[in-house]
Amino acid sequence: MGQIVFALLALVAVASALVVVAARRVVASALALVLCFLAVAGLFILQGAEFLGAVQIMLYAGSIVVLFVFVVMLANLRGEERGDWNGPRAFGAALLGGVVLAQLVAVFARTRGWLAAPSNGLAPGEGHIQVLGKVLFRDYLLPFEILSVILLAALFGLIVIGRRK
Amino acid sequence: MIADQLLWLIPALPFAAFLVNGLLGRRLTRNAAHWPALAAVGLAFSCALLVLKHATEHTAWQVTLFTWIKVGSFDVPLKLSADPLTAVMLVIVTGVSFLVHLYSVGYMHGDGGYHRFFAYLSLFTFSMLMLVLSGNFLLLYVFWEAVGLSSYLLIGFWFHKKSAADAGKKAFLVNRVGDFGFALGILLLIANTGTVDYQEVFKMAPQLPQATVTMICLLLFVGAAGKSAQFPLHVWLPDAMEGPTPVSALIHAATMVTAGVYMVARCNALFMASPTAMQVVAVVGTLTAVMAAAIALTQTDLKRIMAYSTVSQLGFMFLGLGVGAWVGAIFHLFTHAFFKALLFLGSGSVMHAIGGDCDITRQGRLARHIPWTTTTFVVGSLALAGIFPFAGFFSKEMILGAAFAGHHYVLFGFAVLAAGGTAFYVFRAVFSVFFGRRDADALHPAPVAAAAHGGHGDAGHDDHGSHGSHGGVHESPWVMLAPLVILAAMSFFAGWPLEHGFGEFLGRVLPAAEHGEVPGALAAEALAIVVALGGLTVAWVTYQKGRIDPERIAASWPRLYALSLNKFYIDEFYAAVIVRPLLALARGALRFDLGIVDGIVNGVAATARGWGASLARLQTGRVRDYLLFMALGLAAVLGVLLWR
């Protein structure tokens, strides 16, 4: 059962990713991106990282893509791009992508063999949030706070840059 | 010891004058440049006389100034040495130099390079004095070169004129050939004796193997031949007449060219150890004497005649050295210095009188205009021709007598022939210029053209004599005549009274000549006198009386005449065989340097630039391209990781 779900989600993710990359219109890319994020969120949940999946939906699918769409709208684009996929450049890039893919797979396939492991690897009885909560405010407190500062800095930064002079 | 101080003082004085005139001449001394020079040389002359006096009492002494080179066991100090031979040379050099300095005050008056001239004269005097005073071969070589340099500077004094500059170059280059042989000789000497000091080398000379000594002597003689203009290295001397006449008198008559003779005389110990070398010296000397005399017969340029005469007389000196008449050769050097300097200065005076023309066929009957010049010139000519009782007679007799007594009959015969030729050509000049049947006034209408006067300041092919202000043929100023008179007096008095004393004086350092009573010696002497007088008479008959027509003689033997007139085509031969191939080689080398060497260097630069330009094309400025490179890098790294 889990395998079917996985297969479905994987398919959706890959298909939407392809659309993001290949679509003619930017808005179409944006929408496809949402779909991809949702599929990935589902995969997170499938693996037992529920909180992460929720965060994925909230942040990525929710806010970030919306930002993208805002920008696209503000830029007032027709949204039609031509000719990116023609020519040697695209062919070369596709080839390169294929090579990298093969290499990446080879990396983990060769070193450890085909890995089979429990998909639900967290300690039974503990939910994801409990684990994260414990860890975030104990072992990873400093990075957590720094992340807040980063967000603050980014906030300032984007206000300054995005200002109309 | 005062004598020691004199040794370095004598050359130091002209050197100081050189520095003064050379460095400050332009600003300070300008037209008074002759004062430091004259003072220096005059003082040096007095010191030289003191040295001479000292040398009559003590035979030899040395002064070491400081250690120059010290490498292991090779020790070369700056050593000055004096003995009777040196003393004689010192007197000659300083004396003639002083007279030439005095003469130049008048001759070079108004020249733009006045101070430069006196600076160079002082430099030359210094170099020649040091050459003569050197106590070892290395020092000798250094000043040998220095003298050559001074000669180059003075020959090409009017460097704006191409012919003068070329003549200077030619002199220097031909000298270089000789110097190369000289250097090889010195090196061979060092290799065989381990030292360059005169005393030590001469002590070791008899112990060296025959072949080695011969080789050394021959190489040294090559150097002497270059400096003293012997065949085949004589070609530079006639061209050197491009320089001012006082230069010709000093350097190319009395002093520099005699350096070769001096050197061989100084190395008598080496040469005596090699009869072969002495034979070569004598033969080359005789050959040169005859050849130069033959050329002088047909030349029309007064200075050229004198130049070839110098070459010829130097040949006599070498003949003397070669047959063992060491004292005779030096004595001839002594007398020749005076009468040849006189003849050159006299030529300058003649040229001054008629506005710079040297061609004897364009002059005549100048005697009545320039009596002083005429008289002194005739005295010098009589001395050159070897007529009794003038000085040249005695010195020539010493050499010819020794040749005959040494059974070198063939050489003797040729030498007598040359002597006859000498008398002929010099009086040919005398009669053509001062007496004769042409009239100079008709050929040179007075006043002398102002154009000739324009020679002041630079160029002037020795048309330095001209002063357009006073027209007509006129006598020279007293500064120019006084030296002439003094030299004429020496040419007359230096002969008979000095011959005996000279021999005794120099006999202390030079080996005596063979003197045995050979049958016919008296007849040989008489023959020489007769031939000399004969030459004079023929000249008189031809050029004064006009009974023989020189043109017809020239036409009867056209090929001989051409050979003589064209200096036996030696210069042309050298040009074709040596100069042109060398120039072609140089051009080839230039092409190689420009094309290949520069090509490689430039090529490397161009290649680097090309690669740089090509690589710069990667910097497109486009982010996507950079991303592409990053991705490629990623793939590469992954690939490397996978390989391991």
Place this chain on the structure above:
Amino acid sequence: MVAVSWYLTLGAVLFSIGLVGVLVRRNIVVMLMSIELMVNAVNLNLVAFSNLHAHYTGLVLALFVIGVEAAELGVALAIILAWHRHSGNLNADGATLLKG
């Protein structure tokens, strides 16, 4: 259940697709989106490994990645807006001041 390697493979595929997208597309926004794809693929891998080792480190890391990504995207989009105001289009090839 599903083998971890499948997740890793999926991650690799998404990463490659994102990579191709970044290299090929000229529109800056789409390039940025492709980069997001790649980051997501990384997150997927992190979670998969966390699963494999039954340890929470990967999860925490993934959380932080998401946080930092959010910040970065904000700034990036602001830049894109500024760029658009400056040049009137969103063509990445227009930014060639660093040429040569």
